[in-house]
Amino acid sequence: MSDLLERLRGRGWRMTAQRRVVAEVLDGDHIHLTADEVHARAVAKLPEISRATVYNTLGEMVSLGEVIEVSTDRRAKRYDPNAHRPHQHLVCARCGAIRDVHPVGNPLSDLPDSERFGFTISDVEVTYRGTCPNCASA
Amino acid sequence: MSDLLERLRGRGWRMTAQRRVVAEVLDGDHIHLTADEVHARAVAKLPEISRATVYNTLGEMVSLGEVIEVSTDRRAKRYDPNAHRPHQHLVCARCGAIRDVHPVGNPLSDLPDSERFGFTISDVEVTYRGTCPNCASA
């Protein structure tokens, strides 16, 4: 039983086979799958699950704050079950590998008042891009 | 004559009416338009310009390093003619307004070696999100 599923159950979610497999697919570290990747893996466990249900379920998990949406590439959104520890992302420009990373300090302090244009800033998103050791050695 | 057009001409680009209007549309500060927004503004100046040409031209400008692609929302990519001064973006979550901002210091120094997983990092992208003064007072 995944932690994610455990938390969702605790919120009074009606438990269905479809929701269970979506939660199972998202279980693990450094998981950042697109909706269609989640669908493909879910179909392997429950062949009749539909695309719409995967999209719906992911959307609900996001609304509940149990999954976050990540847009590291400029293609599909990715779904990240690591919603309870703030973190940023490190992306390999070659192969697309994504790692969770935890920078030190408060990135907000790097932005002087003169550069805030009167905005109230509530969130900072950081994406580090580079080459992973695997791609570097190839 | 825009700076952008001037630089492109200097690279031996074949100059066409279409490329000229795309460059004109991108002239200015804090410009972050989607491809279809560029197309709409270009059509106002040159009614027969096609969608494909706008996409092609923007893609070439990006390849030449004269325009950068920005993905601040999770919808369409935006095209930014401010390619020669490194900067980050401040986005209003309410109305979508985007400002160029220049944080101090090197954002890379916030990421300890232990969090680099052997990657060679070449670039950091930062998006600040909040509420603009206009939306805050409304």
Next chain:
DNA sequence: TCCTAGAATGGACAATGTCTAAGTCAAGCA
């Protein structure tokens, strides 16, 4: 066991982006 609100389904539709075949033209050259 039965009911019903909530969930799942398939497919249409929308938004964004890519590709191609055919027509057009900018720019170098006679």
Next chain:
DNA sequence: TGCTTGACTTAGACATTGTCCATTCTAGGA
């Protein structure tokens, strides 16, 4: 100035990602 040619443009088909809706199904309580 008027060819020639390869680069450029065009319209529209197609692909990917995501949303929406009418219908059918079912989890879980009475």
